[in-house]
Amino acid sequence: MMQPAFRKIVIFGVGLIGGSFSLALRKAGAVTEVVGFGRSAATLNEAKQLGILDRIGDDVAREVCDADIVLVATPVAQMADIFKRIAPHLGSNTLVTDGGSTKGDVVAAARANLGSKLPQFIPAHPIAGGEKSGASAALADLYQGKRVVLTPLNENAKDAVSRIRKAWEMCGANVSELTAEQHDTVFAAVSHLPHLLSFALVHDLAKRDNKDQLLSFAASGFRDFTRIAASSPEMWRDICMANRDALMVELQQYAAELFVLHQALESNDAAKLEEIFSLAREVRSAWVQK
Amino acid sequence: MMQPAFRKIVIFGVGLIGGSFSLALRKAGAVTEVVGFGRSAATLNEAKQLGILDRIGDDVAREVCDADIVLVATPVAQMADIFKRIAPHLGSNTLVTDGGSTKGDVVAAARANLGSKLPQFIPAHPIAGGEKSGASAALADLYQGKRVVLTPLNENAKDAVSRIRKAWEMCGANVSELTAEQHDTVFAAVSHLPHLLSFALVHDLAKRDNKDQLLSFAASGFRDFTRIAASSPEMWRDICMANRDALMVELQQYAAELFVLHQALESNDAAKLEEIFSLAREVRSAWVQK
Numbered sequence: 250m251m252q253p254a255f256r257k258i259v260i261f262g263v264g265l266i267g268g269s270f271s272l273a274l275r276k277a278g279a280v281t282e283v284v285g286f287g288r289s290a291a292t293l294n295e296a297k298q299l300g301i302l303d304r305i306g307d308d309v310a311r312e313v314c315d316a317d318i319v320l321v322a323t324p325v326a327q328m329a330d331i332f333k334r335i336a337p338h339l340g341s342n343t344l345v346t347d348g349g350s351t352k353g354d355v356v357a358a359a360r361a362n363l364g365s366k367l368p369q370f371i372p373a374h375p376i377a378g379g380e381k382s383g384a385s386a387a388l389a390d391l392y393q394g395k396r397v398v399l400t401p402l403n404e405n406a407k408d409a410v411s412r413i414r415k416a417w418e419m420c421g422a423n424v425s426e427l428t429a430e431q432h433d434t435v436f437a438a439v440s441h442l443p444h445l446l447s448f449a450l451v452h453d454l455a456k457r458d459n460k461d462q463l464l465s466f467a468a469s470g471f472r473d474f475t476r477i478a479a480s481s482p483e484m485w486r487d488i489c490m491a492n493r494d495a496l497m498v499e500l501q502q503y504a505a506e507l508f509v510l511h512q513a514l515e516s517n518d519a520a521k522l523e524e525i526f527s528l529a530r531e532v533r534s535a536w537v538q539k
Numbered sequence: 540m541m542q543p544a545f546r547k548i549v550i551f552g553v554g555l556i557g558g559s560f561s562l563a564l565r566k567a568g569a570v571t572e573v574v575g576f577g578r579s580a581a582t583l584n585e586a587k588q589l590g591i592l593d594r595i596g597d598d599v600a601r602e603v604c605d606a607d608i609v610l611v612a613t614p615v616a617q618m619a620d621i622f623k624r625i626a627p628h629l630g631s632n633t634l635v636t637d638g639g640s641t642k643g644d645v646v647a648a649a650r651a652n653l654g655s656k657l658p659q660f661i662p663a664h665p666i667a668g669g670e671k672s673g674a675s676a677a678l679a680d681l682y683q684g685k686r687v688v689l690t691p692l693n694e695n696a697k698d699a700v701s702r703i704r705k706a707w708e709m710c711g712a713n714v715s716e717l718t719a720e721q722h723d724t725v726f727a728a729v730s731h732l733p734h735l736l737s738f739a740l741v742h743d744l745a746k747r748d749n750k751d752q753l754l755s756f757a758a759s760g761f762r763d764f765t766r767i768a769a770s771s772p773e774m775w776r777d778i779c780m781a782n783r784d785a786l787m788v789e790l791q792q793y794a795a796e797l798f799v800l801h802q803a804l805e806s807n808d809a810a811k812l813e814e815i816f817s818l819a820r821e822v823r824s825a826w827v828q829k
Contacts, residue, residue, distance in 0.1 A: 376758045396756065438744060439757040443764040445800060446736060451819035453796045454728060464826050466686065467729040468666045470770075473763045474733040478823040480760075482816035486809050493804045500801050504794060506743045510735060511790050514783045519776050526772035529741035533768040536754050 254279045254419065255317040259306065261286045261331050263296040265378055266348040267322030268387025271301045273420035276389040284312050287323075296384040310338040318416055322348040326487055328355055332362035332370075345370040346413050350436070350484075351491040352400045352429035359402075368404040371413040373397055374432065375422065382481065393421035400429040437495035442503060444485055445496065447478040544569045544709065545607040549596065551576045551621050553586035555668055556638040557612030558677025561591045563710035566679040574602050577613075586674040600628040608706055612638040616777050618645055622652035622660075635660040636703045640726070640774075641781040642690045642719035649692075658694040661703040663687055664722065665712065672771065683711035690719040727785035732793060734775055735786065737768040 258274065260267040263285045274280040285302040286309065287293050293305045306312045313319055313335045321331050328347060339345065345363075349355045352372050359370045376396040397417040401410045414424045427435065454463050489496055513521040548564065550557040553575045564570040575592040576599065577583050583595045596602045603609050603625045611621050618637060629635065635653075639645045642662050649660045666686040687707040691700045704714045717725065744753050779786055803811040 376756065396758075398756070435753055435756050439753050439761050443740060443761055446740065446797075447764060448816045448819040449793065449796045449800060450733060450736065451823045452815045453793055455818050455822040460822070463725055463729050464822075466666070466688070466725050467826070468686075468828065470767045471729050471733055472828055473766045474737060475823050475826075476763045477760045478816075478819045480816075480820070482813050482820050485816050486813040489804065489812055490807070490809050493807075497801060497804050500797060500804070503739065503743055504797055504801075506739045507736075507790060507794055507797075510739060511787060511794075514779065514787050514790070517780070517783075519780050522779055523772050523776040525742045526738045526768075526770075526775055528745050529738040529768045530770070530772050532745040532750070532754075533741045533765050536757070536765075538758065538762055 253281050254415065255281070257282045257284065257316045259284045259286070259312050259316040259319045260302075261319070261321045262323035262327075262348075263287055263292060263301055263384050263387075264322065265382050265384075265386045265391070266375060267320055268296055268299070268301045268384045269377070269389070269391035270320055270322065270348070270375075270420060272387055272389035273392055274416070275300070277419045279416075279419045284316075286312075292384055296387075299384055299387065301384060301387060309334055313338050313343060314340045316340065316343050318413070319343060319345045320348065321345065324484065324487060325349040325351060325355055325491060329358035329362050332359055336363050336366050339366045339369060343369060344409055344413055346373045346416070348373065348375055350374055350440075350488050352398075352432045354491040356400070356402065356429045367402065368406060369409065370402065371405055371410055372400045372402070372429065373413065373417065374400070374436075375417070390421060392417070395422050397422040397424045398432055399424060399426045400432050401426060433492050433495050437492055437499045441488055441492055441496050442499040444477050444480060445489065445500065446503070447475050448485070451475050451478040543571050544705065545571070547572045547574065547606045549574045549576070549602050549606040549609045550592075551609070551611045552613035552617075552638075553577055553582060553591055553674050553677075554612065555672050555674075555676045555681070556665060557610055558586055558589070558591045558674045559667070559679070559681035560610055560612065560638070560665075560710060562677055562679035563682055564706070565590070567709045569706075569709045574606075576602075582674055586677075589674055589677065591674060591677060599624055603628050603633060604630045606630065606633050608703070609633060609635045610638065611635065614774065614777060615639040615641060615645055615781055619648035619652050622649055626653050626656050629656045629659060633659060634699055634703055636663045636706070638663065638665055640664055640730075640778050642688075642722045644781040646690070646692065646719045657692065658696060659699065660692070661695055661700055662690045662692070662719065663703065663707065664690070664726075665707070680711060682707070685712050687712040687714045688722055689714060689716045690722050691716060723782050723785050727782055727789045731778055731782055731786050732789040734767050734770060735779065735790065736793070737765050738775070741765050741768040 258280050271283045282303050284304045284306045285293055286306045296302045321328050355372055363370055377391050417424050454460055548570050561573045572593050574594045574596045575583055576596045586592045611618050645662055653660055667681050707714050744750055
């Protein structure tokens with residue numbers, strides 16, 4: 250029988266992202282043993298019952314010294330501390346990756362805390378998830394056909410990047426590479442800004458005395474536009490703060506776009522509105538989700 | 540056997556809105572004869588083949604003089620002309636209603652063109668539709684459980700409003716009443732603004748040199764946020780122009796909301812972001828589409 254690709258994987262944070270990584274690799278027959286760490290004993294027990302974990306870890310040093318891969322899938326704000334805890338104990342063949350939605354801040358945390366082990370860290374952002382979270386939301390096919398962006402460091406060996414790429418590909422993902430800076434610029438535009446705009450619209454209405462009347466007439470357009478305003482406030486606070494420079498640039502550019510629309514309305518320039526709407530419709534209709 | 544509620548209905552514009560009105564009333568056994576007018580012979584023939592129309596009209600005067608209801612379901616920009624054509628010929632028991640998404644401008648067009656027949660016009664906005672249009676998109680259950688807003692005029696007799704209400708209720712709709720001004724203020728906030736914002740985001744990205752790269756990383760959040768940016772540019776140009784005063788107020792209020800978010804980012808005020816996101820999430824999660 251063929252050897253699984255990975256003998257031992259250690260996961261910090263066994264929620265949607267971490268749990269699905271384990272379930273996907275298990276389903277692919279790619280891992281022998283999965284060990285989990287986390288802040289909540291209840292979540293860890295649930296993850297074990299759901300078949301995400303073989304064991305709940307109790308000694309970080311012992312578990313990470315001989316792991317093939319350590320996945321850090323906690324909220325980004327906790328990653329610096331985890332890097333610090335694992336750094337002294339990482340085996341020389343152990344690679345580290347993460348599941349954070351922003352990359353510049355994660356890379357900075359790794360540089361500050363991984364010391365001489367920095368070359369073993371290959372940052373990753375799996376583009377999957379949604380409003381659901383927690384171990385119970387984890388799915389073996391969450392990453393199937395989804396994109397994972399690696400943002401390799403100059404310090405990474407080619408072979409190390411290939412092994413992490415292979416792990417995500419075994420989860421069913423389409424893996425591509427960007428620099429951390431490119432990543433954060435791209436996602437400020439196509440993900441972080443839309444979330445901010447959606448939260449802003451609902452908040453704008455929520456403040457008003459007649460909000461109940463307004464919402465009672467809202468229909469399917471409003472429903473879809475505001476679906477992402479039901480996302481986790483804590484997670485999106487962290488993402489926005491972590492990527493604030495790029496997000497502020499996007500916000501200014503978008504405000505300029507709104508200014509043009511306002512001017513077109515003010516000057517009765519119907520042709521300008523139609524021109525803007527037509528290009529938007531053309532591009533949106535041609536777009537197919539990867 | 541019971542008499543159908545309406546003997547003859549005349550429809551101007553047999554697309555999604557007009558066609559579905561006919562199919563719904565037929566399914567309810569509420570109408571004996573449906574006659575259609577329109578600018579395209581092909582559409583009228585298609586509507587007849589689809590069972591939307593019994594006859595294609597060729598003499599407006601003869602058809603509207605003994606109709607129970609005339610539904611004007613053309614683009615709003617064409618309504619003034621239709622009101623002018625039908626006004627001299629409307630029978631004294633004939634009621635007129637419409638399917639326009641804005642009401643202030645339709646009421647103004649009616650006041651300018653219906654003359655002494657104005658009291659026979661009861662404006663309506665069926666909250667249904669989407670990106671599809673045309674006779675072939677018409678459905679007997681399009682209005683089932685959907686809202687229809689009537690914006691009665693001071694000149695309308697109570698009994699006339701009741702008869703039009705009954706017609707929309709027989710289509711399966713939940714009918715409510717607002718003034719035309721209230722209607723346009725409410726829909727500027729919950730429908731017209733979100734459409735404008737969605738078109739603006741896609742246009743903002745579409746102008747950029749790296750738009751293909753950006754769109755290749757867009758995921759489900761972007762998909763839902765921009766679904767309405769695939770709507771008809773002509774229709775939304777007309778809606779925005781017709782309701783420009785209320786829409787400009789909304790746009791300014793929204794820009795102020797974005798300014799607060801920009802300030803929170805600039806001053807590293809994570810608590811402010813979380814407060815805004817949390818209220819938005821709470822209100823959005825509690826909202827259930829009517």
